[in-house]
Amino acid sequence: MSRKTSLLISAALVALLLAGALTQAWVLPAAVERVVAVFPEVKPLAVPAIAWGILAIACWQAPAGIGVWLVLRARHHGFDKLSYDWLRVAVGCLLAFIALVVSAVAALSGLGYATPGVMFGLIAGGLVVLIAAGGLVLVLGDRPAVLRMPHH
Template structure:
């Protein structure tokens, strides 16, 4: 990988990580507080929504951190089949996010808080994670694992 490309990828991932930390720490709790001030009927889901949001963002932060590691491996020309564990970790994070989306979808519908905008956002995020996870799983499933052994 060229230095310019790896620098751009690393910079982009770091900026996204910093932005996601800001959203996690400041923006999400403030926005939930603002919504509960305007709509007091959603106070029962105030804390669960913040907890869900923090965990969901943490899933994507883990994907970004693993992405940083993969970019460094590719830049140093060390991305070989022994690095596929990192891709499996991304699949795991995406599957955890999908579980979170499905549980939020069910909980919001059961509790009667499932507005169309929220549900469409959940469906969109879940589909994006599903496409990413299935693409990586397909890639990993079609590549035979060859370990790096000193003697064959």
């Protein structure tokens, strides 16, 4: 990968990290506040919604941060065993997001707040992450056998 390409990819991932932090700190709380102002009956869900949103965004931020590290590392060290270990961590973060989606669908359904828009959004987000995690698992399963052997 060329230096220019790695810098562009890193810059895009850092921009996503910053956008996520902005969303966690200001956009999400303001959006929840607006919804509660229009629909006061959902006020008991305000704090859980913000906490869920922050955790869900963090489940995307961690793989993005790992991606920055892997891109920068690949310029000097290539894609080695440590890189694959970090890809496993990224898969774990994505699976945590899927667990959050499943718990949100169950909780909202149980509380009677399962509106079609919210459910479609949750399910679509879960499917996107499931595809991304599946892609990473395929990459992990397709690596050369020499990298699978433990280093002594």
